[in-house]
Amino acid sequence: xxxxxxxxxxxxxxxxxxxxxxxxxxxxxxxxxxxxxxxxxxxxxxxxxxxxxxxxxxxxxxxxxxxxxxxxxxxxxxxxxxxxxxxxxxxxxxxxxxxxxxxxxx
Amino acid sequence: xxxxxxxxxxxxxxxxxxxxxxxxxxxxxxxxxxxxxxxxxxxxxxxxxxxxxxxxxxxxxxxxxxxxxxxxxxxxxxxxxxxxxxxxxxxxxxxxxxxxxxxxxxxxxxxxxxxxxxxxxxxxxxxxxxxxxxxxxxxxxxxxxxxxxxxxxxxxxxxxxxxxxxxxxxxxxxxxxxxxxxxxxxxxxxxxxxxxxxxxxxxxxxxxxxxxxxxxxxxxxxxxxxxxxxxxxxxxxxxxxx
Numbered sequence: 001x002x003x004x005x006x007x008x009x010x011x012x013x014x015x016x017x018x019x020x021x022x023x024x025x026x027x028x029x030x031x032x033x034x035x036x037x038x039x040x041x042x043x044x045x046x047x048x049x050x051x052x053x054x055x056x057x058x059x060x061x062x063x064x065x066x067x068x069x070x071x072x073x074x075x076x077x078x079x080x081x082x083x084x085x086x087x088x089x090x091x092x093x094x095x096x097x098x099x100x101x102x103x104x105x106x
Numbered sequence: 107x108x109x110x111x112x113x114x115x116x117x118x119x120x121x122x123x124x125x126x127x128x129x130x131x132x133x134x135x136x137x138x139x140x141x142x143x144x145x146x147x148x149x150x151x152x153x154x155x156x157x158x159x160x161x162x163x164x165x166x167x168x169x170x171x172x173x174x175x176x177x178x179x180x181x182x183x184x185x186x187x188x189x190x191x192x193x194x195x196x197x198x199x200x201x202x203x204x205x206x207x208x209x210x211x212x213x214x215x216x217x218x219x220x221x222x223x224x225x226x227x228x229x230x231x232x233x234x235x236x237x238x239x240x241x242x243x244x245x246x247x248x249x250x251x252x253x254x255x256x257x258x259x260x261x262x263x264x265x266x267x268x269x270x271x272x273x274x275x276x277x278x279x280x281x282x283x284x285x286x287x288x289x290x291x292x293x294x295x296x297x298x299x300x301x302x303x304x305x306x307x308x309x310x311x312x313x314x315x316x317x318x319x320x321x322x323x324x325x326x327x328x329x330x331x332x333x334x335x336x337x338x339x340x341x342x343x344x345x346x347x348x
Contacts, residue, residue, distance in 0.1 A: 050269055051269070052268075052269045053269050055269075057266075060266065060304075061304065065300055065303040065304060066266055066267075066300050066303065066304045067266075067267055067298070067299035067300040067335075068266055068267075070299065078299060080335070
């Protein structure tokens with residue numbers, strides 16, 4: 001789902017496309033758009049599996065508040081994908097519960 | 107009196123329960139005529155004419171309500187109680203309301219006009235799965251309410267991060283947690299990833315609702331830095347920017 005012509009924002013400007021890897025699967029995204037937006041455009045609504053009830057969760061507030069969109073990004077869990085811009089070659093994975101740190105940064 | 111569209115419903119004597127036919131379509135259809143055990147509904151002339159209710163004969167039994175394929179017949183009792191009128195309406199939605207349940211009242215355009223209480227849900231074999239919901243509505247709304255919507259269940263999430271439902275918070279308040287901090291300690295609402303950004307106002311509202319206190323008197327929970335989520339190494343490195 002993607003809005004190509006918006007009554008207020010106008011037509012979607014053309015930008016460079018980048019590739020991100022969602023659970024190992026390549027997904028094309030618009031450079032600089034939030035990860036969550038790229039995934040929703042690709043039909044992916046599930047970001048993580050809730051910690052207690054084990055229920056699927058997806059982007060809810062879309063402004064970085066609610067943390068329902070958190071995923072494992074480049075090995076780092078609990079990244080709010082709705083406010084994190086897409087980068088070329090980024091690895092994005094569905095998070096389970098709290099998630100696990102794959103490798104320390106830096 | 108001819109009872110066609112909604113405009114004809116106004117002005118019907120309000121002394122006793124009676125059917126209100128809001129059928130605007132001149133189509134060959136007459137299950138309402140057949141369904142009435144008292145012969146109070148007639149089609150004058152052709153089968154395609156708009157049905158006419160004889161109010162002298164109508165006993166207010168409501169048997170015509172589920173018979174209408176267009177869900178265009180209702181029952182109205184303006185004198186149900188001191189301050190309530192009763193509306194019987196066809197209902198073909200799930201979840202099915204139950205007697206005693208509070209439901210949202212909707213007008214002919216689906217706009218919410220108030221809250222009512224279901225008095226009875228009638229669903230007989232002959233009704234072919236169309237239920238008749240009887241709902242007590244504030245007096246004056248009996249000519250307005252033409253549908254009901256079931257209120258959201260109490261198990262909606264209030265705190266999304268810690269998966270705390272409205273019911274869990276209400277129970278905590280009943281157990282004596284009448285401040286946001288106390289509810290937080292009992293249920294963990296507000297202690298998740300988002301740190302209460304989504305739920306804190308809702309928790310305050312539920313406490314106000316349950317205790318009868320004005321919302322302004324419900325103090326927010328204690329706030330401590332950091333005020334927005336940030337990676338721990340930012341604190342370690344002492345970066346100014348984020």
